Amino acid sequence: MAIRSHQLRCIANDARISPEEIASDFRDPETRELYEVEYPWSESSQAAGAGARNLPNASALRHLWAERRDSTLPIDQSGVWRYRELLPILQDDAHAVTLREGNTPLYDLPRCAKLLGLDFLLAKHQGLNPTGSFKDTGMTAALSVAAERGYQWVACASTGNTSAAMAAYAARAGLRSIVFIPEGKIAWGKLSQSMDYGALTVQLKTDFDGCVKMLAELVRRNPIYLLNSVNPYRLEGQKTPAIEICEQLDWQVPDHVIVPGGNLANGSALGKGFAELKHLGFIHRVPKISVIQAEGANPLFQWFTNAEKMLRPVTADTRATAIRIGNPASWRKAARVIEATGGWCESVSEQEIALAKAQIGAEGIGCEPASAVTLAGAKKLVAAGRIDVGERVVLLLTGHTLKDPEYTIDFHKDLLATGMAEANPYRKPPLVLEAEESAVLRALEAEMARA
């Protein structure tokens, strides 16, 4: 059965293949580069002279998508499949495996905006997805493809959130899943999720990059569908927050979108989403997209500032475990998005991450450490004059604060060892008191007098 709705295009040499032909590692055998999903209406198809004449109609789709908000159908209630006209990757929509992902809020951050001296600062909270991270939006897409193509087993290497998402969606679909995670470098919340959803969980005594290599061998020898973000269908789901953001802003495009960078699929996917919206006439320009990395895992930042031709992998180290990746698979895609949109790549210290996370927490929102690099990076971009006061900036918060409660507790107990000043006003370690009335009253009155 031929799949006609789309093909796959190698980003290095433009070679096109049909989806049935793809290798188990999702890389072009010659260039070793990644593919992206291309539709007959894609700009690249049209540039190659093979495009469809009839583009999807932006104003009709805007109405259709709005109408679906009242629907009781699961795929209409999904904040990914609601936009399925822009990701026609399934033969049959009934094969979509959904947990009603997406539909996440766009919050304003008035106190953080003030800190930065900006008029307008928003947070798109992708941590409020079903398993607590943006990975759900990509997983619903790629796992649905696996299920439709008849796979019984799926697998991924993960710093934690991909495995949680994959395990959940595999369980929904009745598929078996295998997770490779770096031993000791994963937050407990995430590890517990993949076990809860019934994945076969393998802790390898290596880092994320070592897990990726091991997995490549496994999927080469077995009929297992690889669900790492080299899988181009993940990015089709992960591009939908771009649509959601525009919809939530009544189709006013923000000026700047800031995302954390780990394996670099997320920034790539959002870039694809905004570019497609512009190509199809939903919006008239795209936002700048900037990617922020942790200092201890910043190969893209190094590439960006040194203007080298090749990415030099690093040995990654940061407490923001979700972005503890030294050899990012999607670096080329992300680099193109940054350059095409006029964004930047920044790198932030452990101390800057910890402080930014507390500042987002103080807005009553909270996020995991990897998400907080966005605020830390925004501060640097403002200071360097790369964000103007009047710019409408959206931070992508990628994961839920409860993913890594240990980090938060260590911050407040001053155990992060980031050299943060004692006087850091965001630190609120718990008071440990005798259950004795006068002692409790005295302590609380002293605290209230200080506030």
Ligand SMILES: *Cc1c(COP(=O)(O)O)cnc(C)c1O
């Ligand atoms: C996966 C993840 C990231 C990094 O996304 P990439 O696509 O790998 O760059 C950032 N934050 C959180 C919470 C994540 O789970």
